[in-house]
Amino acid sequence: MSITEHTAEAAAIAGPDRTRSGRRKQRRRALAGFLFVSPAVLLVVVFFLIPLCSAAWMSLHRWPLMGEARFIGFDNYVRMWGDTRFWDAMQFTIYYTIVVTIAIFAVAFPLALFVQQPNRANSFYRTAIFLPVVVGFGSAALLWVWLMNVDTGLFSPAAVALGITEEPVNLLASFNGVFWSVIIMVVWKTAGLTMVILMTGLQGVPGDILEAARIDGASPAQRFRRITLPLMRRTIALALTLSVAGSMLAFDQFYLISSGGPRNSTLTAVYWIFTQSFVSFRLGYGSALSIVLLIILVIISTIQLRLLRDPRDTK
Template structure:
């Protein structure tokens, strides 16, 4: 009786939407052609997905984006957390500064960085030309490779602080006695870091990796605000492609199939993390 409200909440707002999307993925549903009804097509939508070159490109882009950003974010976040865990004047102010990029809305971040990357009046081109490092402005968001670098840079700048806050909580839970004992035994700082700090942070890092990877695989607002998926859909993430199919082209059946595949992809990667990183002891 006590858990009934929670169970009802999960059924209505979690399990039912998932089941509904899966049901829709087995039907042809076109909002622009309502006279066609919702005929059952079985796995035809999924067959079409795997023959869709735009799907494969958006998937590979999403995976590459998640891999690169998560690796850099965990390294930078660990570095920032170690600094924030030290005792020094104005430590609270430094911690607030570390958290600042994360609390800003992603769209606000994207638009701000878009102005800085602007080829005509952007900050980066202005600085590079002022120092004489370039002769003419660089079209940062008009080149597919540079646009990818720009998207990853903004994501790393924003989310490294999120990693830092999670890891900082783990660092503060480690007793200082352990380091004192290691110091007495002759361990230097580098040995203490690799033999004590990292193993004790294993579960914390796993949680940070799972949360951030799930967030990176669902990235939409950053690409939408920074590049609009361009140039030529080269920075279009899989969630952005799903949005375009479902809410621009109004193909709900095919869009649902894409959503189911994204759900399976995120679930599989999260399961791999838990399998190899989670330590119940």
């Protein structure tokens, strides 16, 4: 038998063994990958999928806090269409989301441009600006309630001392006072996180491209508009989605600062869901409103991501 025939015979014998060995390695890799992601999958199932399915099931029932639940089909969803208070709350929530998102980006983007260069001074500024993010929304809202108190707070006496007003002003007595106070509080609380996200995107823009554009005569505004912003599409989409989702789910600040007042003018969608579920004890109806709010939020987030989609993602 020639050397060629011996080689072919050995390869024919070893071929199936190599195939089986390769398949075992692939199975081990797949098992290892599953073990790595299994904690995250378990958390998603326990804290998202199961509650979501439970809420969807509850929305099909008249579900009192005490007593037996009764299946009523889609009656809760039919009733929702005539709930003017819910749609007013949704309208206010969307208005609040638009205003606070614009305000957050108007503050966070200049701050990100200011602190993007790595040096000791900027490290201090980043820390100082980011500190309010670690404060809980409940604590921040309670702090703001004290600051806005007409008798014991700081804002009203400061306005009188500076000559802005002639007498103490109760900021919690009017819609504009409550609304803009909450906007300022939320911007103070969350702009640091958006700044860090945008700063990361700014630092990812290649410096050689900006330098080449500068040499070609592009002004700073042109470089920012034509190079920096397009290359930050993904970063901006992430920051915008987080801001919009958080604003659409606003509850703590309005619950603690204004309790939905004055005259329910600052009632948010989540606040109304909370009222129906845990004040009026209509858990089934509150679940139906939650499902609708989730669908609206998914639609808004999908539109955002499509509008800000990076052209490179479609290739």
